[in-house]
Amino acid sequence: MINSWRRSAAAAAVLSLGVLATGTAQAQTCNPGINAAFVAHATQYTALSNALVPQLTGLNASLAAVVDQASYEALLNQARALATAIGSTGRVVVTLPDGTTVVDTARPDDPTDETPGAAANSFQHFRDKKVNENHNSRIAIFDAQEWPCGVGLEAKLSTSTGQRELGLAVRLGVHLDSTGTVRASLRE
Numbered sequence: 001m002i003n004s005w006r007r008s009a010a011a012a013a014v015l016s017l018g019v020l021a022t023g024t025a026q027a028q029t030c031n032p033g034i035n036a037a038f039v040a041h042a043t044q045y046t047a048l049s050n051a052l053v054p055q056l057t058g059l060n061a062s063l064a065a066v067v068d069q070a071s072y073e074a075l076l077n078q079a080r081a082l083a084t085a086i087g088s089t090g091r092v093v094v095t096l097p098d099g100t101t102v103v104d105t106a107r108p109d110d111p112t113d114e115t116p117g118a119a120a121n122s123f124q125h126f127r128d129k130k131v132n133e134n135h136n137s138r139i140a141i142f143d144a145q146e147w148p149c150g151v152g153l154e155a156k157l158s159t160s161t162g163q164r165e166l167g168l169a170v171r172l173g174v175h176l177d178s179t180g181t182v183r184a185s186l187r188e
Contacts, residue, residue, distance in 0.1 A: 029147060029149055040155070045166065048185070051184060052168060056170060059082075060179055063179055068123055069111055072103075072122065076109070076121055079094055086185075089187035091161070091186070093141075093185075095141055097179070098134070099135045101133070101134065103126075106132075106158075107121050107132060118130070135181075138167075139153075140183050141181045148175045151168070153167070163188075164187065166188060168184050168185070169181050169183035170182055
């Protein structure tokens with residue numbers, strides 16, 4: 001009974017991310033399956049939430065400021081710091097609202113564009129849409145953009161790392177007028 005109550009309380013805390021991320025106090029709706037998905041991996045999703053939520057404002061500001069390699073590196077450094085805070089298997093993906101990948105900490109850095117055909121992190125790779133493939137088909141990212149609460153969860157096999165990952169995505173900005181999405185994940 002107590003464990004069930006704790007899981008429900010933790011689920012409510014994660015679901016309140018939508019309110020925190022958007023700054024609104026109105027009731028929000030999430031994907032109907034989000035509670036069950038959260039309960040199945042409550043410890044991991046809570047850890048992801050605890051690492052991600054305090055960084056949302058800074059990540060949003062850095063994403064909005066990306067105009068060149070220097071401003072891109074500021075966002076990349078924040079994402080790398082967040083991935084490290086998550087743990088040894090932490091990963092952070094930042095996307096635009098259309099799913100274009102801006103930063104993926106699972107990819108190498110290429111600030112001088114030495115490998116233009118490879119998937120890597122740099123302003124030029126971002127402009128060429130070559131940091132990683134479009135992530136709008138990823139359930140967590142799609143749900144964070146699609147549902148008013150601005151939160152998505154996902155347990156899946158990553159095509160980038162080849163390993164099973166649990167991800168928590170949070171929309172940056174308001175529903176239907178966001179600046180993007182941040183997905184924090186860790187390998188199981």
